[in-house]
Amino acid sequence: MRIGLAGAGLIGSFHAQTLRQLPAVEELVIADANAERARQVAEALGAKALPRVDDLFESKLDGLVIAAATAAHPELLVRAIERGIPVFCEKPVAPTLHETLAVLERVQGARVPVQIGFQRRFDAGYIAAREAIRSGRLGWVHTLRACTLDEAPPPPEYVPTSGGIFRDCSIHDFDILRWVTGREIVHVHATGANRGDDYIRAAGDVDTMAAILTFDDGTLAVVSATMYNAKGYDVRLEALGSKDDICAGLDERTPLRSVEPGVRFPSGTPYPGFIERFRPAYQRELAVFLDVAARQVESPCSVADGLAAFLVAEACERARRERRMVRMEEVAP
């Protein structure tokens, strides 16, 4: 297959490595708004760099992976769909609700597969948690606790373009909570705090958030995130049921320390970042995308799923700003 990659930054350069290793990828062509960046990433991998992003659309692709900055997603996605090119697009679909809805409208009218990059759906622990929750083995799940604790904040230039902590970071938790439960959220409470670098507050964002989500069956989910967890990248999901409790993301490398005497777990090297924590999941999601692009399987994560998670983020942002509970129908289109 001839696969294109738009965006060769942090995650794009990692996706490029993964794509190079997938046997179905015969040719990888890379473009970035910064042509030099595309050239360097391509050269290191023996891939081909294109001088302009526009060239991607003229190069007879079997699939396009979009890992460009979030603001560029809607245009790249729509251009690919218009040319009949199957697309994998990193989360979120778009920076705003308005643009997300516009993309959804275009996708619905076309017969071109699109997969959104929520890699936790391909992580062994989250897959096991989903199975445990849905099988009923936990009894009724009264509480879910999800966290995403980043080892360090993103660079100052990234924060104003990210859409904020709820849309950029916690959107992973919102998606996975819907996915593991198969249920929808009805209302949210959320708040945030700024005790870290000034540039985060200056961008109108918060460096730490906490939210309580209520599902349509009464399950409560407590979600928390921070940009300041220097011990390492800590992403977990606890599902607490009337019969049993489980945790995804708790292993020897979890950046957490027990202060109980004699307890050494976890004692491994903490995950330094998202690539080390989710490497196998990122690899699986791109392998599946090639099957999606070949029209062998349905997309495992649609634009509608991307919208659903985005709406929860939208509700949380509003709840934080207006300091009140927000019902999902207030943000629903």
Ligand SMILES: NC(=O)c1ccc[n+]([C@@H]2O[C@H](COP(=O)([O-])OP(=O)(O)OC[C@H]3O[C@@H](n4cnc5c(N)ncnc54)[C@H](O)[C@@H]3O)[C@@H](O)[C@H]2O)c1
């Ligand atoms: N799924 C995940 O776990 C995960 C992790 C990190 C980032 N992301 C998402 O991936 C995207 C990129 O994040 P990043 O951390 O790599 O950012 P980054 O800033 O490191 O890289 C973004 C790249 O996009 C390029 N770019 C900007 N506009 C472009 C355009 N129109 N066409 C082509 N390239 C363009 C920039 O030059 C830059 O090289 C974001 O949407 C982010 O939300 C997802």
